[in-house]
Amino acid sequence: SQQGEEDPQALSIQEGENATMNCSYKTSINNLQWYRQNSGRGLVHLILIRSNEREKHSGRLRVTLDTSKKSSSLLITASRAADTASYFCATDISPNYGGSQGNLIFGKGTKLSVKP
Amino acid sequence: DVKVTQSSRYLVKRTGEKVFLECVQDMDHENMFWYRQDPGLGLRLIYFSYDVKMKEKGDIPEGYSVSREKKERFSLILESASTNQTSMYLCATAQGGSNQPQHFGDGTRLSIL
Numbered sequence: 001s002q003q004g005e006e007d008p009q010a011l012s013i014q015e016g017e018n019a020t021m022n023c024s025y026k027t028s029i030n031n032l033q034w035y036r037q038n039s040g041r042g043l044v045h046l047i048l049i050r051s052n053e054r055e056k057h058s059g060r061l062r063v064t065l066d067t068s069k070k071s072s073s074l075l076i077t078a079s080r081a082a083d084t085a086s087y088f089c090a091t092d093i094s095p096n097y098g099g100s101q102g103n104l105i106f107g108k109g110t111k112l113s114v115k116p
Numbered sequence: 117d118v119k120v121t122q123s124s125r126y127l128v129k130r131t132g133e134k135v136f137l138e139c140v141q142d143m144d145h146e147n148m149f150w151y152r153q154d155p156g157l158g159l160r161l162i163y164f165s166y167d168v169k170m171k172e173k174g175d176i177p178e179g180y181s182v183s184r185e186k187k188e189r190f191s192l193i194l195e196s197a198s199t200n201q202t203s204m205y206l207c208a209t210a211q212g213g214s215n216q217p218q219h220f221g222d223g224t225r226l227s228i229l
Contacts, residue, residue, distance in 0.1 A: 031215050042120070042206055042220030043159075050215070088159070092214030103174075104214055106151075108158035 004032075004089040004107035012113040019076040021110040023089030024069075032065055033090045033104065034074050043088065046074075079114045086111045118143050122207050122221035130229055135194040137224050139207030147210040148190035149218065150174075150182065152203040159206065165190055197228045 007022045023032070031050045035043040049056045049065045049072065056063045062075040076083055090104040123138035139148065149164045151174075161174030163182040171182050179201060183191045194201055204225050208218040 033217060035218075040223070040225075042222045043208075043218070045217035045219070048215070048217060090218075103149075103161065103164065104218060105161075106159040108156065 004091050004105060006087070006089055006107045006110040008110060009108070010111045010113070012115065013079060015079060015081055015114055015116050017079055017114075019079050019083070019112055019114070021074045021087050021112070023072045023074070023107060025072075025089075025091045026070065029067075029091045031092060032063075032072050034061075034063060034072075035088045035090060035106075037086045037088065037109070039085070046087075076112075079112075081114050081116045084112060084114045118209075118219040120207055120209055120219050120221040122205075122224050124224050125222060126225050126227075128227045128229060129194075129197050131197060131199060133194075133197045133228075135197050135226070135228075137192040137194075137205055137207075137226070139190045139192070139221055141188050141190075141209045141219075143209060143211065143219070144187065145209040145211045145219075146187075147212070148184065149208040149210070150180075150190065150192045151206045151208065152176070152201075153206055153223070154203050162192065199228050202226060202228045 004023050004025045033048045034046045037043045047058050049063050060077045065072045086109040088106050088109045090106045119142045121140045129135050150162045151159045153159050165171045165184045181193045204223050206223045207221045210216045210218045
């Protein structure tokens with residue numbers, strides 16, 4: 001059951017530039033999370049934004065959420081080569097829409113490449 | 117710091133074998149999850165567990181079973197391995213509901229020959 005879809009699938013930028021990744025989803029959510037995955041490793045949680053929040057910051061990360069458009073964006077400012085990874089959004093689904101408590105649905109990810 | 121340990125990083129098994137993938141957490145989390153990750157398909161939930169001895173099917177449970185005899189350990193079992201189960205398997209844990217982050221192990225890359 002696909003819920004979140006990231007866009008673009010792949011993104012290549014130079015060090016120092018900003019990277020923006022988008023996520024769209026289909027049904028009502030309680031919160032949306034962003035994760036990073038380095039090659040061959042597990043996912044690492046970056047940030048969680050609740051449905052009643054519009055923007056959240058964590059260091060060089062800025063996440064926005066527009067529930068009317070069912071979309072979220074992740075902005076990484078002043079990117080570094082170490083930011084090279086795949087980035088995933090994950091949404092829960094409200095129980096009103098058949099969701100189970102604690103479950104997340106992950107998108108297919110955006111592969112970010114930051115060139116030094 | 118949260119630690120989720122998967123027993124093997126790489127595993128090679130033969131078709132028809134019974135395969136056990138183990139996941140151990142040290143955070144006393146209630147919820148544990150098994151995903152598989154394939155190129156172009158993202159992460160797909162196989163099974164999850166909210167408590168000891170409890171299990172729930174995810175999106176793709178066919179060909180798999182799970183066991184949670186102790187809170188800290190969640191095992192994924194491939195009853196009779198097939199080549200289409202070659203994949204990256206990821207274990208995750210979470211405390212509480214979907215408003216909590218999931219913590220992942222480093223994955224097991226399983227090849228079925």
